[in-house]
Amino acid sequence: MENIKIQKYEDLLLKNGLKRTGARLQVLDVLSNRNSATSQPYLENIIGKAIDRVTLYRILKTFEEKGIIHRILDNQGTANYAICSNSCTAHNHHDEHVHFNCNNCLKVYCLAETKIPPLKMPAGFEVYSMNLIVSGICKDCKQHTN
Amino acid sequence: MENIKIQKYEDLLLKNGLKRTGARLQVLDVLSNRNSATSQPYLENIIGKAIDRVTLYRILKTFEEKGIIHRILDNQGTANYAICSNSCTAHNHHDEHVHFNCNNCLKVYCLAETKIPPLKMPAGFEVYSMNLIVSGICKDCKQHTN
């Protein structure tokens, strides 16, 4: 882990009133260095030897509550996690972007620029939030299968 | 179970090349008589004494593959099942309607009339299907908490 990055992670933890621990830094580092969301099984695979499974779950829950990361359930119901935009706070997530779930590599991508279009709902339903998951084949998989 | 309904279920099974069994009729009956999607835990609760748990899972999987029912994962990752529109077939589901997940009663509603609006995706992603889940408070819960 590079010093510049560690500094960034420490700031993030400090800002949210969380203690600086090795486990938390590791989780932030893994999530930060990937170009797609990270699944819970993947996380457990790569840092599950160093960090207790339960601790990992608790870190993820804490981060989500603080608005540091957001959770995306893919089409198999697997939990995937991605760093939030820095405008997210404990009680206000701003991640209402579309997510893409590749049927081939199973990765989940945050399409940060693609917002969920407005919708007219039937009467009587009060809308709080929306989750749109698009399925198909991702850029990478399309190239590799050509 | 009324005879008229049983007849309908039998036709559905026959049409899809599935044997008429008590377990399958029961599942179809439960799913048909509810105004919202039915969760796996609920199904297991009410028919889990009569039907083996594994059998229930296999029936649900078969029905989904045949296009008899579709599965909706709610915000907790719980599987919910609803009867398909009768235009659905084994290889072509036509259930691209919006689903509503109530934060209070946790029910999942099929909003059959509400279609997912078109979306312009970033280049490189090939879209096969879309899933939009709207969260909030449902009609019933709003009334009962007034």
Add this chain to the structure above:
DNA sequence: TTCGTAACACAACATTGTTGCAATTAATAA
């Protein structure tokens, strides 16, 4: 009626996530 296959039940297992509690450690004050 017989026969082959589809459907079933039961046991065993895997994965994902939770809870309680004791031990450790990071942040702060003395």
Add this chain to the structure above:
DNA sequence: TTATTAATTGCAACAATGTTGTGTTACGAA
């Protein structure tokens, strides 16, 4: 620096959901 304390962690035990394998049962066609 050392002491204090609340937050964090690790471990054990458990619950829920879903899968796989295998032997048995029962439909439906011949």
